[in-house]
Amino acid sequence: MASSSVAADMELDHPNLEDYLPPDSLPQEAPRNLHLRDLLDISPVLTEAAGAIVDDSFTRCFKSNSPEPWNWNIYLFPLWCFGVVIRYGILFPLRSLTLAIGWLAFFAAFFPVHFLLKGQDKLRSKIERKLVEMMCSVFVASWTGVIKYHGPRPSTRPHQVFVANHTSMIDFIILEQMTAFAVIMQKHPGWVGFIQKTILESVGCIWFNRNDLRDREVTARKLREHVQHPDSNPLLIFPEGTCVNNQYTVMFKKGAFELGCAVCPIAIKYNKIFVDAFWNSKKQSFTMHLVRLMTSWAVVCDVWYLEPQYLREGETAIAFAERVRDMIAARAGLKKVPWDGYLKHNRPSPKHTEEKQRIFADSVLRRLEEK
Amino acid sequence: MGSTSSMLTQYDIEEVQDHCDHAFSQQEIVSLYHRFCQLDRNGGGFVSADEFMSVPEFAVNPLSQRLLRMLDGLNFKEFVAFLSAFSPRTSLQQKIEFIFRVYDTDCNGKVAFEDILSILRDLSGSFMTEEQRQKVLTHVLEEAGYTKDSHFTLPDFMKVRSSSFSRSIYSSHKSNQLS
Numbered sequence: 001m002a003s004s005s006v007a008a009d010m011e012l013d014h015p016n017l018e019d020y021l022p023p024d025s026l027p028q029e030a031p032r033n034l035h036l037r038d039l040l041d042i043s044p045v046l047t048e049a050a051g052a053i054v055d056d057s058f059t060r061c062f063k064s065n066s067p068e069p070w071n072w073n074i075y076l077f078p079l080w081c082f083g084v085v086i087r088y089g090i091l092f093p094l095r096s097l098t099l100a101i102g103w104l105a106f107f108a109a110f111f112p113v114h115f116l117l118k119g120q121d122k123l124r125s126k127i128e129r130k131l132v133e134m135m136c137s138v139f140v141a142s143w144t145g146v147i148k149y150h151g152p153r154p155s156t157r158p159h160q161v162f163v164a165n166h167t168s169m170i171d172f173i174i175l176e177q178m179t180a181f182a183v184i185m186q187k188h189p190g191w192v193g194f195i196q197k198t199i200l201e202s203v204g205c206i207w208f209n210r211n212d213l214r215d216r217e218v219t220a221r222k223l224r225e226h227v228q229h230p231d232s233n234p235l236l237i238f239p240e241g242t243c244v245n246n247q248y249t250v251m252f253k254k255g256a257f258e259l260g261c262a263v264c265p266i267a268i269k270y271n272k273i274f275v276d277a278f279w280n281s282k283k284q285s286f287t288m289h290l291v292r293l294m295t296s297w298a299v300v301c302d303v304w305y306l307e308p309q310y311l312r313e314g315e316t317a318i319a320f321a322e323r324v325r326d327m328i329a330a331r332a333g334l335k336k337v338p339w340d341g342y343l344k345h346n347r348p349s350p351k352h353t354e355e356k357q358r359i360f361a362d363s364v365l366r367r368l369e370e371k
Numbered sequence: 372m373g374s375t376s377s378m379l380t381q382y383d384i385e386e387v388q389d390h391c392d393h394a395f396s397q398q399e400i401v402s403l404y405h406r407f408c409q410l411d412r413n414g415g416g417f418v419s420a421d422e423f424m425s426v427p428e429f430a431v432n433p434l435s436q437r438l439l440r441m442l443d444g445l446n447f448k449e450f451v452a453f454l455s456a457f458s459p460r461t462s463l464q465q466k467i468e469f470i471f472r473v474y475d476t477d478c479n480g481k482v483a484f485e486d487i488l489s490i491l492r493d494l495s496g497s498f499m500t501e502e503q504r505q506k507v508l509t510h511v512l513e514e515a516g517y518t519k520d521s522h523f524t525l526p527d528f529m530k531v532r533s534s535s536f537s538r539s540i541y542s543s544h545k546s547n548q549l550s
Contacts, residue, residue, distance in 0.1 A: 036515040037531050039508070042470060042490065045434050050457040052428035053442075054406060059426060063409070343427045352431040357496030360433070365499065368507055 034367045057337045061248040095142045102138030128202040129180040136177040143293040151305030154179045164266035166238035167246040168279035181236035242341035245278040250341040258317040262308040267332035271300040394455035482523040
């Protein structure tokens with residue numbers, strides 16, 4: 001499957017909503033009378049099912065492509081071994097050291113400022129923001145991040161929200177290095193959770209629980225409040241809701257697009273030659289993911305800040321989300337799929353199946369009337 | 372071929388090819404193997420119902436439960452044999468036989484009124500009443516010269532089905548997905 005031709009790939013990755021059209025919409029004959037053979041002919045439905053078993057556009061979004069091994073002959077292998085020694089023996093310890101020193105410096109500065117300047121909120125926020133930006137730069141240095149930023153830097157003013165495609169939690173760190181964003185995140189366990197609770201609170205973070213449905217309204221309200229407050233940091237949202245492998249984008253959740261303010265898209269694309277930055281949270285913990293990044297040569301990526309978009313006349317939030325997704329996908333060279341990212345954890349809602357059933361039932365009943 | 376190791380030998384491929392009556396080329400079998408390993412996340416050597424249902428495109432299919440009953444616990448060889456009905460290289464007869472197997476839930480070699488009704492139920496869900504379904508089915512059966520109590524065996528099925536094959540079932544573009 002990895003060697004399928006580009007042309008076949010293009011055809012398959014076309015938003016395959018056509019697959020979900022009813023069998024009736026194939027080469028159309030005028031609705032004719034219903035015969036036994038028509039009723040018995042379940043082959044289109046079976047073909048769709050078999051097609052899904054053989055290949056489907058959703059699983060493709062989360063496949064980490066293993067890099068082609070290049071160390072396969074007698075000249076290249078020693079070179080590769082040498083590279084491994086340097087990466088694991090020299091670079092990794094140096095980077096870990098940088099990271100450790102950075103963390104120490106950060107904590108040494110952060111906690112005193114946090115507690116001593118309790119009264120002077122504005123000054124404290126400013127310093128904490130700078131500290132967070134600095135810490136993110138240290139992180140980026142610890143994987144030798146080579147990041148090119150294109151486009152105008154985000155400005156800190158209210159009534160705007162930033163959206164970006166999501167490949168790994170390092171997306172946040174890369175963006176945070178340039179501007180101290182506030183972010184909306186799923187609460188994580190372990191040391192990541194600890195950092196979320198203590199440090200990210202200072203730049204302003206909104207927590208939510210993916211699995212709690214009631215949480216949605218509460219979260220929507222918090223988002224709105226944040227965006228309207230003049231002192232809060234610009235808000236960064238990853239509308240895909242999950243990490244995708246930087247070759248595809250899944251559907252954007254409309255929450256970020258119905259806040260009644262400007263939406264500034266950001267496109268992020270990683271260069272796979274150096275390292276595949278996709279974090280498959282089911283396969284690896286974040287720590288292992290970081291270790292992998294720190295033992296590669298570099299993390300190279302491009303970040304594009306795109307033009308702020310506004311909701312147009314008569315456009316729904318979902319259409320708006322799709323339009324912004326088009327922009328980001330076009331800029332970063334990603335393919336779009338019509339699936340919701342949460343399907344990684346949940347089953348599709350029965351209403352999709354019901355829609356197909358409805359179409360089938362309608363066509364049968366309609367042709368029966370044709371007598 | 373019990374465990375899904377990532378190495379597939381030439382002997383394995385030929386064995387699978389024989390088992391499915393050469394419905395797939397060797398390259399297609401290799402691709403199917405990659406796909407099988409991808410679906411079989413816990414590496415148990417077979418794809419469980421849960422793993423199939425995690426493919427959203429499959430889960431939204433109205434006949435998914437029915438197919439799951441046929442697919443559950445299949446090892447790779449049986450998986451390829453299952454899919455062989457969808458290859459352009461299999462004969463019309465074998466394809467109709469596959470459809471017959473889908474209909475014949477109790478595997479007694481006969482498809483009765485109740486069996487067809489149950490598929491109709493899967494396909495139309497809550498959008499047709501039980502009464503409407505019975506009415507439609509009785510009507511088309513009578514029109515074709517059968518009654519409510521008729522049983523279809525495989526030859527009967529072929530006779531009914533092969534009278535109309537204007538649409539290509541299992542269109543060959545799906546087989547392009549494999550290569």
